[in-house]
Amino acid sequence: MTWRWEYEPDEGTVAGGAPAGFLAEVEKMADELVRAAEVLHLHGPGYQDADEGAKYAFVAGGFFVYMVTPRSELLTIWQVTPNPLPLTTRRSFGRWGLTRPAARFQSREEFMQA
Known part of the structure; x- marks a missing residue:
């Protein structure tokens, strides 16, 4: 095998x-x-x-x-x-490489509160 x-x-x-x-x-x-x-x-x-x-x-x-x-x-x-989204419309935050649509968050703090 x-x-x-x-x-x-x-x-x-x-x-x-x-x-x-x-x-x-x-x-x-x-x-x-x-x-x-x-x-x-x-x-x-x-x-x-x-x-x-x-x-x-x-x-x-x-x-x-x-x-x-x-x-x-x-x-x-x-x-x-x-x-689901092209990489050009994504933003990465933090050491884990988490991604969210770029237009949704204006700062890291806003992202972390979501």
Whole structure:
């Protein structure tokens, strides 16, 4: 068996309608996560602990929800969420990179009070 990733239940259901550039970033990150899981779980089929559960990965243009299943040597992508606004209309605040529409807030203080 070899490590791989796939959409769950299928690509059309999970990623249908998402921008192609965003999906390319999702697939690139999925490849990297598979390589990391392969190194972390060297004996994947013999893995005895509980799965780690759902995790979030942030990429240019949005984020996606995935889960690593070591026993199956599989990373499944459950949901992809592209950003609803173009990056040119967004403003980032704070070290967490939180974003809100730029027109809504005039200052950091106003953003933090919202």
